[in-house]
Amino acid sequence: MARTKLVAGNWKMHGDIAANQTLLNALKAGAAGSRAAMAVCVPFPYLAQARSALAGTPIAWGAQDVSRHAQGAYTGEVSATMLKDFECRYAIVGHSERRAYHGETDELVAAKADAAIKSGLIPIICVGETLAEREGNITAAVVTRQLDAVVSCIGAAGLAKSVVAYEPVWAIGTGKTASPEQAQEVHALIRARVAAVDAHVAAGLQILYGGSMKPSNARELMAQPDIDGGLIGGAALVAADFLAIGAAA
Numbered sequence: 001m002a003r004t005k006l007v008a009g010n011w012k013m014h015g016d017i018a019a020n021q022t023l024l025n026a027l028k029a030g031a032a033g034s035r036a037a038m039a040v041c042v043p044f045p046y047l048a049q050a051r052s053a054l055a056g057t058p059i060a061w062g063a064q065d066v067s068r069h070a071q072g073a074y075t076g077e078v079s080a081t082m083l084k085d086f087e088c089r090y091a092i093v094g095h096s097e098r099r100a101y102h103g104e105t106d107e108l109v110a111a112k113a114d115a116a117i118k119s120g121l122i123p124i125i126c127v128g129e130t131l132a133e134r135e136g137n138i139t140a141a142v143v144t145r146q147l148d149a150v151v152s153c154i155g156a157a158g159l160a161k162s163v164v165a166y167e168p169v170w171a172i173g174t175g176k177t178a179s180p181e182q183a184q185e186v187h188a189l190i191r192a193r194v195a196a197v198d199a200h201v202a203a204g205l206q207i208l209y210g211g212s213m214k215p216s217n218a219r220e221l222m223a224q225p226d227i228d229g230g231l232i233g234g235a236a237l238v239a240a241d242f243l244a245i246g247a248a249a
C-alpha cells in the first residue's frame, strides 16, 4: 500500500506571537514545494493563531498533548473536543518529554490516544527507548511494550486512525540521529507488531521518525521502506529547514 508521507513539526515550548507569525507566513509561502503532507503542533495558546494563519492552506495544525478526560475538574488540562474547536487535525501523545517529566505511563498514553480518536483527532503516538535501554539491548522490548499498551486500548480500528512516531530518546535534541538502518529496524518492528493484529492496518500505518531530523539527513531516513515521514523538533522552528525536510520526503 502506498503511504503518503507526513512531516510534522513539534514546536515544543517555543515561540511567541510575533515569531510564530513570521514562521507561519514563511511556511505558508513555501508549502507548495513540499512533497509530504505538512503539519505543525504548536503550544495550546497559539492554536488560534495557527488556525487563522493556516486555514485554507495545505498545512494542518495540532496540539502537543491532550487530556484523557472528556471534561471536568482537571485543572490545567485541555480536552480533545477543545482541540477540535480549534480545528486541530493532530494531537501528539506520549512524547518522551511528557513520559519523562510528567510521569506519563504507557496506560495513560494509550488512554489519551483513545480520547483523541473519539473526538476525531489523529493522535501522533510517540514511542522510543532511552540511551540506557538501547545500550542494554532492550530497544525492541521497550518499544513493543509501549506499542502493545496502545494496541490493547484502541485496537486495530484505533490504529487505523492514528499515526505512530518512533523517537529514540537519545536522538532528541542531541544532534545524534539514529542511522537510517537503526531507525528502519525499529520501524519494521512496529509495523510487524501491528501486522500481527491487522495486516491491512499495518500496511497503511504512517510511522514517523523523530530525533534530530534535519535537511541533511531527512532524505536518507525517509527513503527507508518503513519510514513515512518525520516528527521534527528544532528544525521545525526554522522555516527553511522545515520546508526543506518536506521537500526531501
Ligand code: 13P
Pocket (backbone or CB within 6 Å): 010, 095, 167, 171, 172, 173, 174, 175, 210, 211, 212, 213, 231, 232, 233, 234, 235
Ligand atoms: P529534535 O528534532 O529537536 O531532535 O526533536 C525531536 C522531537 O522530539 C520531536 O517530537
